[in-house]
Structures are given as C-alpha cells and as structure tokens.
Amino acid sequence: MTIPKKVCLQIPMLPDMELAATKTAEEVARFMQFATDSIDEIKMALIEGIINAFEHSKSSDKTVYIQFDMQDEELEVTIQDYGTGFDASQKNSIQLFQKRGYGRALMEALMDDVKYFTSPNGTKVVMKKRRH
C-alpha cells in the first residue's frame, strides 16, 4: 500500500500564525531533502500566500487551509481560503516605491510555478517548488 505523502494544516487568521505554517513547511521540505535556500524560499512564498488570505479574503470562517503534497521531485503547496475571491487578472508587477501589493510577485519569483483559482466562494493558490 502506498502511503499518501500529504500534510494538512489549518491556521486561524491571527497575528503571526503564518509562522506556524513555516515551521511545518520547513520540516516537510527538509524531509524531502530540499536545499536550505530552497526551503527558505518556500517559507517566504508561504508567508506571502497566507498573509494575502489574512488581509484580503474576507473569509467568514477566519481560517486558512494549507496542504503540502510531497511528490517525487517537487513539493506542491496549496493555500485555500473560503473568502470572496479576487481579480486574478490584475497586474502584479512591481513599481518603484509602491507601498503594497508585493505578495504575488514574490510568490511567483520564489517558486517554480504558481497558479490561482479564485471565485466568489474563495481562493486557492497552488505553488510548486522543484528539488533542483
């Protein structure tokens, strides 16, 4: 029987709870033998995905659901909220001295692949990091 290599986590939308998720991410990525720099990039991208949900989702259950899916050569991280969604077509490039809105650009720069699935019923961000 194959053991499903998934770790699921749910965190309340409370200050600094994103750090709890980074500790799990670190253990999972270390188990998969990612390099230290890659582990730090996963943690940083995860923080950005979570604080985006904290700040913008308007979720009524005030919870973010995270899943780490350990695949052969890559880690897939899913961040799900049940808020009101957002306009994924909005431009996310970084402008000189902009005050906010770096989260998506950071996630996309730090991970190998980032996809957004959003609707008025919530948002799911699926990020992948390959073990180079």
Add this chain to the structure above:
Amino acid sequence: MSDAFRVHSRRDGQFAVISTEGYINNLAGDKIVEEFNTFVSQDVKHFVLNLEKTQLVNSIGVSILIEVIEKVQEIGGTLSFCRLAPIIAKTFKIMGLTQYATVFETEEDALAAK
C-alpha cells in the same frame, strides 16, 4: 508566537545603527520606524540596519522599510543594510530595495563606507 521581535539601536559617529531580532512584519516595521524617527529628531541622517538576527520578513514589513528609505532620501541621508540572510537579500532584490540602499556584508563595512 515565540519569535518575538526586538530592536536595538546605538549611535556610531554620524551613523545610527539599528539592529533587529526576529520576524519583520507590520508591527516590527513600525518599531523600526519609531527608532528611525527618534534619530532623525536628533539630526542623524545616516543609518545602518543590521538584520543579522532576523531570518524571516514579510512584504508588509519590507514595505515599511521602503517608506524609511524614502524618508532618508528626503533628508539627504543614506541607509544601508548589513548581515542579510540569503532569502532576505533575495526578497529585497525582488522588491527593488537594493536599487536605493546599499547592502554590506558586515556592520563594519557599512560604517566604513561613508
């Protein structure tokens, strides 16, 4: 969380050295601004931000650092960073901070630069 943020600061000649410890989020960013403003009120214009004991940041905290860079530019001063963890250096580069603030390996290098 256990990763409580602390900030320490001191004068070193014409510089103010602000050292952080812990996760830089919005609240931590505000504490850095408070330290910065205290030194500005004492006519200090040159700043070194030592992040040796900070391993994680978020984009909201870094956005506040961008505001600090803008204020430093307004007063004709300088701001440099030192002792950056690789992920923080990379984050600063992605967010464009390194175009307007110099990054040094060590605090000594930063203080010797002017």
